[in-house]
Amino acid sequence: MNTKSFSTRNRESIIENMENQTFDVLVIGGGITGTGIALDATTRGLNVALIERFDFASGTSSRSTKLIHGGLKYLQNFDFPVVKETGSEREIVYQNARHLVHPLRMNFPIIKKESFNLLTLKAGLTMYDRLAGVRKNERHTIYGKQKTLQNEPLFNKKTVQGSGLYVEYRTDDSRLTLENAKTAFEQGGNLLNYAEMTDFIKDEHNQVKGIVAKDSVNGKTFTIHAKHIVNAGGPWVDKVRIKDRPITGKYMVLAKGIHIVFHKKDLPVKSATYFMHKGRYIAVIPRGNCTYVGSTESIYEEDMDDIHVNEAEVNYLIDCLKAIFPSLPLKVEDVISSWAGVRPLIGKEGKSAAELSRHDEIFESDTGLITIAGGKLTGYRKMAERIMQYIEKKEKKKASPSITDKVKLTGGKFNSSKEIQALITRLHGLYFELDLTEQEISDYVYCYGSNTEELLKIMSDYQKHYQDKEERNILAEVKYTIENEMVASLSDFYDRRTSYLLFAPDKLERTLDIVTSEMARILGWDQAKIDSEKRDMYYIFKRAVQFR
Structure with a gap:
């Protein structure tokens, strides 16, 4: 266990620890995937280091819809294993971080000319409850038009024909990532933000055995050696891979999403709402004195370190809101804040954009660099388990399950x-x-x-x-x-x-x-x-x- 505090003022001692030993696992990337891997590895008793180029969660892991999804929309694609896994994972994350994960009643309106009707929504939510192992008191309810409009008077009376009410979980994605990092540190891991990997160190057999890193707080360059190096850079994984080998086969395609925030008085929904607009899912989530809305999705090829929200994207979301809540006179000037981020989709040479994978995948270069990419916030713990089992197989050991399902995060010491x-x-x-x-x-x-x-x-x-x-x-x-x-x-x-x-x-x-x-x-x-x-x-x- 680490007796020091997870403090910026301890950077020097963390760097010294990183320089003076060979780690079992070194993780590049301090988002939810990387910090989840660090926690899984430390709970297995391994010696672990993690570096992050900027701050923990400064990339995609602070720019999600901030929902621990049960995977409802994957039912449309008959992706049953994903629904089953994310449903069970949602419950585990809730149990281990109750202060950050909050159940909320999600209203799913049935809208004319969209995918669902009362029958198909009932069938979908029933299957969802069973696959995801939803607790009895959180199972769905289906409402006709009259009761739906009583539940949410702001809904468009001309297009809304009924609804389903089910439970989703809202989270603070940044703090969930931070708590994973902090818990891994307390378990004995060495984790450092503002430390950028600049080069790989390779042995005489051209196998990666370490990295050169630069501490951007004090400008110091240092080295870290490890038996296994995992690239968990999210949308930046190819930026790391290119420093190892030219990229062939699978590569990252970036999808940009934006969210906008209103004062609750301007968007006073009675409960969270998840609705379809021309085939696209839009979430409307109350949080404190605010309500936020998202997301868009478009292919992104600009600067990943400086992602802006475009007014056209804001207008698109406002138009979606006007379609479902026509009585609200929302305009761009009512937006009090926003965020934009990119998520990595996995493309492959010879495949079209429509065939981009949203699942997480692991691939390894001939130098031994292990990369994990794709996936979603909800599945971070299983992604970590898959990486650790991959490493165990490399070492010709029997793959063992993660124990992080029983590890409460540092601020989550609650049972109810x-x-x-x-x-x-x-x-x-x-x-x-x-x-x-x-x-x-x-x-x-x-x-x-x-x-x-x-x-x-x-x-x-x-x-x-x-x-x-x-x-x-x-x-x-x-x-x-x-x-x-x-x-x-x-x-x-x-x-x-x-x-x-x-x-x-x-x-x-x-x-x-x-x-x-x-x-x-x-x-x-x-x-x-x-x-x-x-x-x-x-x-x-x-x-x-x-x-x-």
Whole structure:
């Protein structure tokens, strides 16, 4: 077990550990796939290292629809194994991270001229319940038109003919990734963000045995050696592969998706809605005081490190919303924030775009570099298991199952929703001097989970120095996330640790100066670094709230 904290201030010792040993497994990529592999490997007792070029979850793993899907839409393609696996995986992720995974009633309206009618939706949801092993109290209900419009009065009365109500699970994809990384670290793994793989190290037989990496925080170059190297770079896997061998056979095709965020008062749906518009699935998900909508899908061939939301894409989603909720006068100016990301689809020489695979696949180069690509957020744990079993077979060992189905993530030390509520009530009483409402405590618990008391202790320390409650609270979060969650930049904090960029952009604007000052104090930034960080954060903020 690792006794040190998962802190940016421990970077030097992590790098020293990475340099001074040969690892069983080295993972390149700190998204949900890579961190899931690191956790699986550490729980098997292996010595594990992971590096991420930017921040954990800074790629696709913070830009999903933020749903732990049960795989309903795969029924249309008769992809029953995927429905079965994602259904069971959804339950496991819920049990191990209850603070981050929330059941929500999903309304699926039956719309004229779309794929489903009452009969086919009933058949589909029944099969879904059975394949996915849905709990009795979460099984679907089918409603006729009248009851459907009572459940959601905003629906289009001319086109909606009925509905199915079933359960999906909403998550915070960034924090789920971070919690996997942190749990792997606590299990003894060595994980580092802002460390870019620049080259491979090969032995006399041209087999990969290590990498050269650059720490972009202090500019230091260092080496890591390992028996097995796994490329889990998501959409960037080909960028890693090309440093090993020319790419032949299978390759990545990138699909771009965008999401837009409204104030809940502007899009006041009664419950989450998943609907079809001209054959495309669109999700409308309430979260706190906001409602977000997505996603689009289009082939993407531009800069993967700087993905923008286009106004045409926003208008497309608004048009979809107007078709289902015609009474809402939504316009581009009502969008308070947005995000865009790309997911890797697997193409193959000689295959058409229509034949792109959305499943995860493993392939290995003749130098021994193992690559995993494709897949979805929900299936990350099984992807990790498949990688570890692949490595076991390489070593001529019997393939063994993962034990991460029984490993609660670091903030998820709960066995029931009652235990979460009990913690909220206890903390509300114990830290009464902080003048936090029970709802505010609840918001922190559903972010930091069973680690929330550590944050409140820091908040108590800041109480002596800050009269303004919002300033006190956010500066305590800054300190907590630097010392416990490897925050090294403003965007780490505002985007991936707290999601204020996406769901409270006004808070970001109000607090940016004091947060920058506190981060500079803790991390020892000079004026040039302060200026650079603020410039980057303004650019990221502008990209989220303005559209091309």
